[in-house]
Amino acid sequence: MSTHTLSTRLGLSLPSPLTPFRPDWQGANTVSMWIKRDDLIHPVVSGNKWRKLSEQLQRYMQHQSSTQRHIISFGGGFSNHLHALGWCCWQLDIRFTAIVRGNYHATPTPMLKDLAQWRANIQYVTKAEYSRRHDQDYLNALQNKAPDALIIPEGGSQASALTGVRQLLTEIQQPFDTIIAPVASGATMAGIISGLTANQSALGIAVLNGVGYLENLVAQFLPDFSKRHQQNETLPAQQWQILHQFHHGGYAKRTPALIALCEESLQAHQLAVEPVYSGKVFYAVKQLLGEGYFAPGENIVILHTGGLQGNRSDPASDE
Ligand SMILES: *Cc1c(COP(=O)(O)O)cnc(C)c1O
DSSP: OOHHHHHHHTTOOOSOOEEEOOOOOTTGGGSEEEEEEGGGSOSSSOHHHHHHHHHHHHHHHHHSOGGGOEEEEEEOTTOHHHHHHHHHHHHTTOEEEEEEESOOSSSOOHHHHHHHHTTOEEEEEOHHHHTTTTOHHHHHHHHHHSTTOEEEOGGGOSTTHHHHHHHHHHTOOSOOSEEEEEESSSHHHHHHHHTOOTTOEEEEEESSSOTTHHHHHHHHHSTTHHHHHHTTOOOOSOSEEEEOTTSTTSTTOOOHHHHHHHHHHHHHHOOOOOTTTHHHHHHHHHHHHHTTOSOTTOEEEEEEOOOGGGGGSOGGGOO
8 A cells, every 4th residue: 555545545644735934024025935734634634743643653554464453653632743643543444552641531622532433542650661662671671562563752853754854845746945844853854865855954943841852853764873983973064953042942833923823823813723743833934034034045845743632622731
């Protein structure tokens, strides 16, 4: 099954549209902007979660016989990733086990209620157990208990995610100089960087407080990073950069200014954004335009990574 067949079977709208963006913001008339509308791919499997999962899902559908399919993955109670993956598994008749950080048994979030309805097997684990989600011993034990299962890391963030993310760049016909996207686990940013041409650059907007930490996460996904690292070479002139002044206090944290920007986007530009990821990106773009950050005439693509289903609840309560 090709990714195309798979996306058709799931009813996804691909390629996603690229729409011009002309807000009346200060400085906006000096550049050209477009939005890559990955939020429109699907109401549930939107944005970068589909991009990151497509390659893995396609390969698994190809190689595992239908009666043995079982996927295991990890996330918090508000995870867009578990939600998107849970829906795909339900549609594709794949058994799905969601390992969830914290006990929401008595008070499931809207996402967890959906998962239950989609017949996911939800396992609530303590924060201590959840912290072992990347440990090889822990993963081996999990795999031994379910030998046929495909274990996908938190957020779908792994090397194979880069292939699916690169696909979104090939869909963009409009020549551009800069592409802007949010950064959390870094896999989306790494996928974008891996698909840039020599004269293009990527600008990441940190959605959490992680100076240095986020740069390392991105770099570790890049194919030739470990080799360079071993040879102790310095990286070539950076084609990418992460800005850290727009996280509004940390992951899922929000300020009145951020909420106002989200409301303005919807009212003035008919563009739905949410405060955890896309809202912070558009807030940053507005601010940077006002500061004259971009070169006059620059062609800018803003990636809308989706995640709007998350608007149903406030993940900041997930401490
Ligand atoms: C998960 C998510 C991100 C973060 O992507 P990373 O690859 O983890 O950096 C960005 N936007 C939305 C809407 C998401 O759901």
